[in-house]
Amino acid sequence: MVTVATWNIENFFSPGTEFGPATQAIFDRKVALLASTITSAGVDVVALQEVGDLGAFDALLAALGAGWTGQLSTFFEPSHAIRVGFATRIPVTATSEYADIPLQLQGVPTDDAGAALTRMGRGALRVRVAVNGNDLDLVSVHLKSKLLSFPGGRFQPHDEGERARYASYALLRRAAEAAAVRYFANDLLDGHGTTRRLMVMGDFNDGVDAATTQIVNGPPGSEIGTGGEDQPDAGDGWRLLNLAPLIPPDRRFSRIYRGNRELIDHQFVSRALRSSIQSVTTITGAVALPSIDDRATARKDAPISDHAMVVSQLDL
Template identity: 50%
Template sequence: MVAIGTWNLENLFRPGEDSGRQTDAEYDAKLDALAATIAEHSPDVLAVKEVGDPEALEDLASRPEGSWNTALADPDGRGIRVGFLAQSALTSLEQIIDFPETLAPVQVDDEGSTITAMGRPALTARIRKAGTNIDLVSAHLKSKLLTYPSGRFSPRDEGERARYAVYALHRRAAEAAAVRAGVDDLLDGDGRQNAVIVAGDLNDEPQAATTQILLDPGGSEFGSGGYEREDQGDAARMWNLAPLIDEEQRFTRVYRSRGELIDHLMVSHALTEAVESVTTGGVDVSSVADSPGARDSGEASDHRPVVATFELG
């Protein structure tokens, strides 16, 4: 049995950083709460998001029982990054950064600035369990939270809001395309044999166009009529495990009092029949809005984890 999870740890910085907890006591409480959830699910690998200080991830790794390995990608402009916290050995570490070559640069502001790479690089790693190599991708796509010039979170008018929503959507879609290109490399033309898992905070729900970019070709989702029928697409497609989560627990964040499933585990064909269970961990999270400063500092994270168990061999 192997357990794989994904969790946005929400600004895991050591005390004193702008985005972190301000006192040692608050920091210790956050680490204890995160560690308790990790110990409860005991994942072989947890794909982590919003890690600020690498030392903070090491602090977290020292809390649960056992020996834990860590690996991190490069940080974004805010100083946060994706990575892995794992009881298994992590090999074949590589970053996914650049957008596909034929994709035009993506406009990100009213000044016409463009980008050709992910703001937060994704990170790939390989583990070996029960004689099976599993390639993992930890990714954190562009947030739905809109940021305006001078760091504002409120637009000057509805025209500005609409434009910046388009910029964010285009960026998230391009980042999804970059991750999908990385997944194609890992699948190596045969997802029936090659086990690949995308473990990401995709910042959108299962049916969103950006999320769907990572799945194609469609027509064989869990619970659909096409799932039981093999076809040529099985070698390339990924399956979102979202439909396997109990419906009442099918959310990882509460936004404006509505539950959203924006954190996802996706698997290649080689793992679809190996899935034993999928959970969002039962962690209580309060509702968030468009102001990141309004968070309850008493909570460990504003996200629930998603953890799946697989029976291999």
């Protein structure tokens, strides 16, 4: 049995940095709570999002203890250097990264100046681990947030026209990044999804039925919980199955936004992994999940993430 998780650990920076907490004590508490939540859940590999500086990442690995190692993406936006990564107590045998927006979508505008989108804001990172002699490829991703920012670093628009435009830019960017993730999955599957064990997971910043999330699924049909789930078809070599329907209904959320529960963190598996899934749930740890709003800097000193960890058990 292997336990695999994904967790957005929310602006994880060392104290004294631009986005970090005010004091070392606040940082130390967050590290301890992150590590204890991962350990208590019996996690073997966790895909991480919003990892900031390397010092913070090293502190988390040290808190997890002997045998834990980590990998971080080299792709991130310099203005806010959060990136995806992995912490694992299973040795990594191979890695690769992906960040290119598909050529046909590189004309997607990202602001009023018409700057084109050529690369994901946070690249996707793949690690390969071996479990009982079986190769398992795991991908960590973090798509564009629905939180809007405006020219000059503003978080409030000058007017409703500007708000509407930048909401559209964010949606277009998230859709283009979802397509990039799908391209990466295509490369890794190469049509062999019935035999290649692949899990793509992370913060997709949208719900199960959102168009951007659906892009990652691949060919429609045979989704978990549908009548065609157990019927092989020609799309199985490329399809990714969202594990969301397997989460108990009362746990089917990973964030609370303005009082509303949302599942925006997902785990997708190739057909070869579907029969291995034993359970899926969300875990919030010792501190209750808060309800958040659009104030981007309000949680710099928060004791733990505003996301729940999504955890699955696989029998390999």
